[in-house]
Amino acid sequence: MIAGTPFTLGSPETCLGVGLLAVLLADMVLARTHQQLTAWLAVLTAAVAMAIAWHTPVAGLPFGTPARTAAIAIIGLVLLANTRVGEQDHGAWSTNVLAIGLGASLTASAADFVTLWLGLELMSLPGYVLAGWRARDRRAAEAGMKYVLFGGVASALTLFGISHLYGLTGQLDFGLAAPAGPLSPTLVAALCLSTIGLGYKLTVVPFHFYAPDVYQGAPAIAVAAVSIAPKIAAMAAVVRLLTNLPFAGADLALAGLAIVSLGIACFTALVQHDARRILAFSGIGHAGALLLAAACLPGQALGATLHYLLAYGAANLGAFVCLWLLEPKNGSGALADLAGAWTRRPGITALLSLFLLSLAGLPPLAGFLAKWNVLAMALQRDAGVADRPWVTWGAVALLLSTPIAAWAYLQILRAAVLALPPPETTRESRRPDAGAMAVLAICAAATLGLGLWFDAASTLDAMAR
Amino acid sequence: MIGLLALTVLGPLLLAVLAWLLPGERLARHLCLLGALLTFGIGGHALLQCAAHPGAFVLQEQHPWSQAFGIGFAFGVDGIGAAMLLLSGLITAVATILAWHQQDRSRLWHALVLLLLAGMNGVFTALDLVLFYVCWEVVLLPMLLLIGIWGGEQRRYAAIKFFVYTLAGSVGMLFLIVALWANTEPAGQQIALDVTARTWLSLPADALQMTLPRGFDLRHLALQWHVWHQQTLLGVPLSTFGFWAVMLACLVKVPAVPLHTWLPHAHVQAPTAISVLLAGVLLKLGVYGLYRIAWPLFPVEAAAFAPTLGWIGVAGILWGALVALGQTDLKRLVAYSSVSHMGFCLLGLAAGTVAGATGGIVQAFTHGLSSALLFLLVGVLYDRAHHRRIDGFGGLARPMPKFAWLLLLAALAGAGLPGLAGFPGEFLVLTGAFTAGGRWPWLGLLATGSVVLSAAYLLWTQMRVAYGPLRHPEHQDFADCDARERLAAAPLVLLLLVIGIWPGPLVDVLRAPCELLLHHVQGARP
């Protein structure tokens, strides 16, 4: 019998769904002057959902519990950072961001392909709306359009693959779909097709084309909502697929994708002139590193993967919030428009530097330890681990890409810290409120803490087992 | 409980945070000076301890960091580390006094200098490879900002070039560190102890065997060199790979020809105080890495590569000197003279004799003093004339007699005049090369040629800048070195004279660890 992902009332999905509807209602009922309440209601929803997720294990996937909690936490932090922005309608913003959280939560806990696909779609649809948030901007419109088209194709191909999978095995459940013997080529093709949606969310190389344009066109805070939590959730799904459907050559395929992603991302990032584009390519490179960690599964790589996700999430969220606070009124992310950020807002620029250096992987920040863990897993030669030359080459690629990627991050630092302020220094940017500062403080603490706490990965590994 | 060596890292870190966050520019610079003097004091104390316990690691302390990987905050210095720690504190103090009147964003400046100091101290005192690497990388950021914010015209280009160049050099080391961990036995490795091992580990004479735990203690890693020799990584012996990774990281920092191209840019664009720090301490990180990591961990590869390294050293000595001869910019000249003088360190270590190895590290120490003094004096000139073209000066001895005396002293020390600190290092290195046998005397002979060259470019510069008729009448009004500049120069001058006249104690302290190191390298047979 086909069995879908179990549903229980006390799940974070329920909480997020009810909260989403409540926010919608509140948006309709409340007077204009009290609109901000909806934003706080959304933050509260995310906080409660996070608490529930922490205490509710994901059935059949211990890794899913912390991953799901982290994804919801990221969503909550994004909401917390943007509670006080008058020019947006809060209802739509909060609903869409919460929906991404709901989708992420579903994706991370999905045990069958239908739920997985619905979760991916739930993350994508609000993404389309948020990417086109700045309607007046031509570039944003183009980015939104690209996003919708690419996303639509990826989603259709995923669905196509899932239908083949069902046709071939009569099952939609991850675990049950695995036949006893070796996989037939058709089944492998179907599996590959059905994971395209995951690759798209992870921005792994053949599915990455949309990311730079979308990141450039959308407001930085919307990018933070669209990019980080879905990546965490998609990674949880990847882990579940790999543990339930182990097939020979998975490590080769993953390491190959990782090498290509790392290589293309670091070199392309070098020639960009927009901070958010650079971060988009950074995301592509980090997705490659994550796939490399996944290629080391099974083994102790669960903790390494989880640590990488947390480190990447904290630094990336912090960087996007900083960029959002620093960006000028027209929302441009161009490096030239960052000039003189240091003189205008030294504290936020210093934090931005911290996050970028963590992304670059400099010790003693979280990004360094994340890289360390992945390398340790890739090079490990304990008994029972077969020799995997591809994974070792992936580790070499990860290392070689490090200084080049650091160079790209330095372009942002150069613009924000080293460049002279333009003659008219009266350029306005957002005034950070308590919520945004709290988010930055949390991200900074996580970036330092996850870097200095060297045993984080093994602790997380015990949790994810 | 935090010991003295941990204090040299944590103290400056804490002071950096305070200097940045607390209001008041005056406070910041006093904190910076405090950090430098603290380091200097602890370095001096450690040096005395090392003199009492030759070859051993003194002031050891160990705090756990990672159970899973066996990493610890392990500190301890032998003579080499102690001398470098002393140098780091001294040069930072000089740089702080030089930048005493730093106006622009001075709290940030002093905080970054303190952060830099913490990183450098960490490298010199770490007994744990991971801690070493972390501190090695921590140095990059403050340097990037110090050059990039306060530097000259092309500061951003120079700063980013410095950063990417050195980062690219050191990522291989990260790979190596992880590979070392992946290739050690989780249960630990049993080894037989010889006299070197017993001295390094401060064990009694009757200890013959020991099980080394899996981890990153530098001494443990060094004693397991044969393990790295047997393992392979992608078909290459791990020790070969690791040796080259460390060499790349260190040779970029030294800098050895042909990896030196970041140095002239960084030096010319950096503000004076930072040039002083760069030449005085940062270049020594590379030499220190060779002595502490490359040679002990990979003795077989080191012995095999030594002749090539000797040639690299000589190439640096000659190339730096020849290029320095042709410079028209004072700072570039001093920068290339650094390339030349650091070549002696490489030659000394490569020669494989105790005299050579000791000379190499003595040279590193005294070059820190003399190059710092030279950069300081170039800065003095730049403050007044706002340019650094050699042909734009002349006859400055008349309006600035004290400056001319200092410049003469620095030039003579740099040229290796007996009686000044430049001499013992170069002399020991050349002795080491001449007594090493084989082709080494030829290398020594070539290196000796550069002594003539360095005398030529330094004294020629002295002549063109300080002597002769006053070329530019407006220079008549130049004020001589003021009290602050003299105060900054004083400790350098003092040490240059003292070590020049009485090098014995310093050489003795440095010789003991070098003897052990060479004993370890020569005892290693594949």
Added chain:
Amino acid sequence: MIAAALFLACCGLAIAGALGAALVRNLFHAALLLGLSLCGVAGLYLFLHAYYLACVQIVVYVGGILVLILFATLFSADVMGRLQRTPRWLLALGTVGAAVAGSTAWQLGSQVLAARPAPAAVRETPPGHDVGAIGDLLLGDWLLPFLAAGFLLTVALVGAVATVRRHQRTREVAHG
């Protein structure tokens, strides 16, 4: 033979309708063509013995969603104000495209349909009696995806409204 012809008609309808909906410039026509395409797909479901799905397709998509789309199109002043004529060449292209697609489907369909009986799962359940089982599944094992699909539609609706509202607001700002 008649079955094959009907099957092909459904294929042609689905493909031509979709092509037309994507290509014509008149929004009203596009919506109508979309309806044709949906009807064609419903026909295909019938051929696959999925009677319930075919009914749902007609009732929900053609009867519900398409009517909503038509309403939205009719009431949107912008579209009514600027109804555009579909260029002739596009119609011609659409016809040719549909013909090509249809002839390909002929080749495939005539063979497939002749060789293929109803799948086992369908044969076991007598026609018309599978609705209860579907209901059990949707509200039992597959409750979570079912609810999630509901949320997906809600979010899509909210997103659409938000996007349109923002566009209108910016247009108002732009026009003063």
